[in-house]
Amino acid sequence: EVQLLESGGDLVQPGGSLRVSCAVSGFTFSSFAMSWVRQAPGKGLEWVSGITGSGDSTFYAKSVKGRFTVSRDNSKNVLFLQMNSLREDDTAVYYCAKTTSWTGSKIDYWGQGTLVIVSS
């Protein structure tokens, strides 16, 4: 059974940093690109970042480029999102998501999300 479990969400002050993680099981992690998708309270889905199966290529939405860094540890089956220079509009539930190919494709599995609140 495919499982994705996010952790690390917290309350952080504007300008602060936070790292969220996603532990996965039930599939060959290194064979699939992964995405982070966020959802602000009462708003729609926003694709945030993606990383290929090998971790060699990373991709970012304009809204987070230069502030967020995605990475993965294929030996431990964990996906990370390092978030720096956080702003109040980064407040959202952050979902970890598995795509269906090594280079990136549609999402077939989602985690339940971890809540990040940026507020003073």
Place this chain on the structure above:
Amino acid sequence: ELVMTQSPATLSVSPGERATLSCRASQSVSTNLAWYQQKPGQAPRLLIYGASTRATNIPARFTGSGSGTEFTLTISSLQSEDFAVYYCQRYNIWPHTFGGGTRVEI
């Protein structure tokens, strides 16, 4: 940058009626288009991929169509469990942008 636009933002439909949701891409995505359903408090669920292929265990009342820049999701006869928010997403190249969503309400 490619933009995905969904319409309408909200669709009011009675149970048993047909619902037609639209998604438009600012540049061609060929058929690299997925639809997701999200219910309150839940993660999204994949409904349609490749513009028209139903995902595993998705009922036949959900139909996707289109290619290039214009796409449609049709729910032929709305059931109570279908009232939710629906999102399209392109995935031909990164970034895998989502549309703004269509809320289907009673």
